[in-house]
Amino acid sequence: MTVTRHFLEVDDLTPDELHLVLDLAERLDPPQVMAGAGAALVFEKPSARTRNSMEMAVVGLGGHPVTIRPDEVGLDVRESTEDVARTLASYHAVIGARVFDHTKLERMAVVVDVPVVNMLSDVSHPLQAIADLLTIRAEFGDTMAGRTVVYVGDANNVARSLGIACGMAGMRFVLATPQGYRFSDSDLAAVAAAGAEPTVFDDPREATAGADVVYTDVWTSMGQEDERAERLAAFAGFTIDDAMLDAAGDDAIFLHCLPAHPGEECTRSVLDGPHSRIWPQAANRMHAARGLLAFLLGAA
Numbered sequence: 650m651t652v653t654r655h656f657l658e659v660d661d662l663t664p665d666e667l668h669l670v671l672d673l674a675e676r677l678d679p680p681q682v683m684a685g686a687g688a689a690l691v692f693e694k695p696s697a698r699t700r701n702s703m704e705m706a707v708v709g710l711g712g713h714p715v716t717i718r719p720d721e722v723g724l725d726v727r728e729s730t731e732d733v734a735r736t737l738a739s740y741h742a743v744i745g746a747r748v749f750d751h752t753k754l755e756r757m758a759v760v761v762d763v764p765v766v767n768m769l770s771d772v773s774h775p776l777q778a779i780a781d782l783l784t785i786r787a788e789f790g791d792t793m794a795g796r797t798v799v800y801v802g803d804a805n806n807v808a809r810s811l812g813i814a815c816g817m818a819g820m821r822f823v824l825a826t827p828q829g830y831r832f833s834d835s836d837l838a839a840v841a842a843a844g845a846e847p848t849v850f851d852d853p854r855e856a857t858a859g860a861d862v863v864y865t866d867v868w869t870s871m872g873q874e875d876e877r878a879e880r881l882a883a884f885a886g887f888t889i890d891d892a893m894l895d896a897a898g899d900d901a902i903f904l905h906c907l908p909a910h911p912g913e914e915c916t917r918s919v920l921d922g923p924h925s926r927i928w929p930q931a932a933n934r935m936h937a938a939r940g941l942l943a944f945l946l947g948a949a
Contacts, residue, residue: 654945655758655765657751659775659813660843666944667782667817673948674783674933674940680948683712686742688942690716690768691733693724693748694871698907698934699768699776703745706938710946712742724753731760738763743942749872764945774807777906778814779937784930785820785862788902794819799860799897801825801853801889802914803880804832807866807906809840816845824849825856827883853887860897863924864904865889865914881913889915894924902926 655661662670673680688707692700700716707714717737724730734757737744743764746754751770758765767775786793798815800808804826812832815822822845824831831849832840840847850856857863868884869877894903903915903924911917920927 653762653764656775656941656945657754657758657765657767657770658773658839659778659810659817660839661775662817662944664817667779667814670779670937670940670944671783671786672940673943674779674936676940679709679939680943681711682943682946682948683707683710683742685711687713687715687740689737689741689744690714691722691724691737691744691746691748692716692768693719693746694769696747696769698931699747702776702934703768703938705935706942709935709939710942715741724748730756733757734761734765737761742946764942766941766945770806772806773810774906775810775814776934776937776941777807778810779941780930780933781811781864781904781906782814782818783933783937784904784926785818785902787929787933788926789861795821796861797821797823797859798862798864799823799825799857800864801857801887802865802884803830803868803870804836805866805870808832809836811864812836812840812845812847813843816840816843820845822847823856823860825851825853825887827851827887830880830883853889854893854896857889857893857897857901860901862902862904863889863894863897866906867908867910868914869910884914888913889919891916891918891922894919894922897924904930907931 704714738761745766747768751772
């Protein structure tokens with residue numbers, strides 16, 4: 650009996666499986682494991698990169714993507730999350746969901762026998778982390794292990810998945826974030842269990858010195874708009890600028906999961922500067938999704 654594999658966080662894979670997904674993502678001849686099959690892509694939260702990357706990943710594997718807006722299904726409004734998942738599993742080979750509440754993904758995974766893929770939740774963003782590893786591997790080749798990744802800003806869902814991915818790939822993970830915006834105990838435990846118990850700094854300039862990768866995300870995420878003024882005050886001094894990247898070193902690269910707020914978490918000159926790899930990173934969202942789906946649906 651084949652066991653259905655779900656992907657709700659990076660560590661749903663083993664380190665060897667993660668490397669296999671990266672290899673599949675880099676293939677120029679994607680295996681047509683979705684020929685004649687559909688993928689249900691459920692969005693509670695809108696996204697430019699997630700929708701486009703997931704749809705084209707499914708197409709690249711020979712499948713047909715069906716994007717579903719929140720008003721079309723209404724998880725726990727029109728129907729229970731479980732019943733929506735059961736319905737979609739009747740038609741599709743895989744279900745992707747971008748949700749506000751991570752437990753909805755867990756509830757889906759319990760009741761269906763097709764893979765459920767986390768396209769973003771309040772807890773984690775694992776497809777982004779795979780794209781990040783692809784970008785780092787493209788830059789540094791087979792020498793990812795031992796590299797230092799420094800995340801500056803809010804220790805959010807993106808940071809959690811990135812930290813786990815770094816540990817699984819043998820990289821050092823460093824956090825620079827103010828008090829009150831650091832990992833919860835459970836997030837710290839998850840990152841540490843993956844092998845990357847983070848070193849935490851109060852001073853971002855101290856943290857980024859000598860880094861191989863400097864990474865950030867917006868300070869105010871979707872759904873946190875009421876906290877904007879408070880967050881801007883808390884993160885004063887954490888803006889990544891050219892001087893901070895220059896201190897990291899000539900070979901350091903800058904990553905951002907986008908969309909960016911220039912002048913807040915980073916300057917426009919950093920986004921457009923020579924260290925920046927944000928557009929290859931964005932492109933890798935599609936390759937990451939394709940590799941992950943190929944793995945879940947049986948490609949070797």
